[in-house]
Amino acid sequence: xxxxxxxxxxxxxxxxxxxxxxxxxxxxxxxxxxxxxxxxxxxxxxxxxxxxxxxxxxxxxxxxxxxxxxxxxxxxxxxxxxxxxxxxxxxxxxxxxxxxxxxxxxxxxxxxxx
Amino acid sequence: xxxxxxxxxxxxxxxxxxxxxxxxxxxxxxxxxxxxxxxxxxxxxxxxxxxxxxxxxxxxxxxxxxxxxxxxxxxxxxxxxxxxxxxxxxxxxxxxxxxxxxxxxxxxxxxx
Numbered sequence: 693x694x695x696x697x698x699x700x701x702x703x704x705x706x707x708x709x710x711x712x713x714x715x716x717x718x719x720x721x722x723x724x725x726x727x728x729x730x731x732x733x734x735x736x737x738x739x740x741x742x743x744x745x746x747x748x749x750x751x752x753x754x755x756x757x758x759x760x761x762x763x764x765x766x767x768x769x770x771x772x773x774x775x776x777x778x779x780x781x782x783x784x785x786x787x788x789x790x791x792x793x794x795x796x797x798x799x800x801x802x803x804x805x806x
Numbered sequence: 807x808x809x810x811x812x813x814x815x816x817x818x819x820x821x822x823x824x825x826x827x828x829x830x831x832x833x834x835x836x837x838x839x840x841x842x843x844x845x846x847x848x849x850x851x852x853x854x855x856x857x858x859x860x861x862x863x864x865x866x867x868x869x870x871x872x873x874x875x876x877x878x879x880x881x882x883x884x885x886x887x888x889x890x891x892x893x894x895x896x897x898x899x900x901x902x903x904x905x906x907x908x909x910x911x912x913x914x915x916x917x918x
Contacts, residue, residue: 696849725905734810734895734908735850748904783850790904797842797850 694718696798698784704804705774713769713801717786724767725795726759727783735783741767742790774805808833812896812909819886820917827881827912829870829896837898839863839872839879840906844893853881853894886916 697716705711717724722743727735737751743764752758756774761767771778781800787793813828831839841853841863854863859874868883879896896909 723904727906732910734897734910735906737905737907740904751905785850794852794855795906796852799849 696784696786696796698782698798698801700801701799702802702804704806706806707774707776709774709805711771711774711803713771713782713803715767715769715784715786715798717765717767717784718796719765721786721788721796722764723787723790723793723795724761725785725787726767726769727785729781729783729800731780738769740790747790771803774803776805779803779805808837808898808900808907810896810898810907810909812894812912815893815911815913816915817912818915818917821888822885823916825881825883825886825890825914827894827896827914829879829881829909831877831879831896831898833877833898833900835901836874837900837903839870840897840899841868841870841879841881842895842897842908844895844911846892850895886914888916888918890914891916 699714724741726738729735740748741761756772759769783800784798785795787795809832838857840855842850843853854865856863856872862871870881893911895911
């Protein structure tokens with residue numbers, strides 16, 4: 693079956709611009725996660741959704757970052773006033789119900805802020 | 807807080823050599839432990855996991871044993887192949903938790 697998909701695969705933007713990154717989880721998965729992976733590092737947790745609600749957003753670095761999942765399926769990560777330090781690969785993962793499930797990762801969106 | 811430390815790479819081996827990638831963790835209680843692999847140009851994939859002390863996770867010839875006494879989860883393979891060349895991440899998830907905490911990754915190169 694289809695895995696987790698993310699669009700776009702690459703995004704280049706200029707400092708100060710607004711960007712949206714999209715994640716399509718595996719059908720039927722209620723849990724969705726966003727991570728950020730900087731070059732040479734492991735992924736860092738950003739936010740976790742259970743259904744439509746953000747159950748844990750403790751990893752969002754500041755209020756320029758926001759994520760939504762209005763219908764409990766597709767999620768969008770939104771970054772306002774982008775900075776060069778936001779450049780990274782943004783990973784999305786989903787799991788059937790949460791907690792002890794295996795997380796399935798998408799291929800990521802590589803964001804470059806010039 | 808919870809954290810994962812794994813050996814720095816890159817690790818370069820010849821085909822059929824024995825592989826060990828060390829991983830130690832800091833966490834309260836009994837976290838679940840994971841090894842993920844990222845092949846060139848591909849997304850993260852779960853390689854194996856262990857959910858309680860003394861459990862051994864295994865997959866594709868790779869093994870790792872959950873050692874509570876040494877807070878370790880070292881990855882081993884008896885005979886590596888060129889196709890094992892990838893970046894390997896050790897990770898943990900706290901008991902009852904949702905977020906996965908990853909190590910920095912270890913890049914493995916296997917030469918023919």
